[in-house]
Amino acid sequence: MSLLKKSSWAVAFICAGLSSIGLSQETKKDWGLMAPSLFASHDSDSFDVVKVGAGLLPVYQSGQDYWGVSATRNFYSAPNWSAIGSQLSVLKRDVNPQNGLGYNLNVGVNQIHDGNILTADLNYSAVLNPSTNYEVFFTRDRVETQNSLTQGIAYNFYGASLEHRLVPRWTVVGMVGQQQFTDDNQRTHGRVKLIYDLFPEQGVNIQLRHRQYHDSHDLTGNYFNPKNYQEQLLGLGMRKKVSDWQLSGLIGLGRQKISDDPRTTTRLVEFEGVSPLARQVFLRAKAGYSESAGFNGPNYRYEYFQADLIFGF
DSSP states (O other): OOHHHHHHHHHHHHHHHHHHHHHHOOOOEEEEEEHHHHHHEEETTTTEEEEEEEEEEEEEETTEEEEEEEEEEEEEEETTTTEEEEEEEEEEEEETTTTOEEEEEEEEEEEEEEEEEEEEEEEEEEETTTTTTEEEEEEEEEESSHHHHHTOEEEEEEEEEEEEEEEEEEEEEEEEEEEEESSSEEEEEEEEEEEEEEEEEGGGEEEEEEEEEESOOOOOOSSSOOOOOEEEEEEEEEEEETTTTEEEEEEEEEEEETTTTEEEEEEEEEEEOOOOSSSSEEEEEEEEEEEEETTTTEEEEEEEEEEEEEEEE
């Protein structure tokens, strides 16, 4: 039975619920077309991922406020190996473009190697008090390595974070989370980020980041899972409006420690651009490059590009 037939009842139910919610809030909304939706990544292990999709948005206010459905085709490749999958999803997004708070929902059915799993990407953020914001999140997806895709390994990742303005120019962000893999491994995450607004009017800041996680299982060949991992990173960040475009980025250099191994160097570069909301064409694009630990040692390299282009009509 095809993915569409197997998942049509679930998608129809979610669509009906979201439709009633969206239409009850607004009496008149435009339509939108998300085409294309792209994701591409490459790493130093020669593992490549390309995802190409399109979506129909029957309730569309802007690129930060819509709901609809999407279909994606996923292509995976490594030396002497390849696989193709697909996904059908329901989308709902309502984010305040001024402060980035709101919610995003993506629930779907993913198929590869004749096996289906229910996927989800949910997050909700809001103001707790004048100096503190919070976020809760839940993600369910496949582990995208060759062995994990072949064996059908997935994970659930849930947690929460707080962002607190200590004093003018100083902000601290903390996150705790639990990642549960279907091979019975459990990974506990902790992250802290201290931000200093170096040039507030120019949107330039300095960030000191610490992240760590602990795995309950020893190393496997399915994905990189050291018993303990730690990283401290110092970064120069930017977040600024330029001609109503929202631009943000980070360049960082750090040190990592994998269990009892010596410390080694890490690097991170990220950039994101979001176009103005007032126009009929909306673009959200993100790209990144990182050097950290992986299967074959501490110098694993990963790069990606992601973009959504939406037309309102």
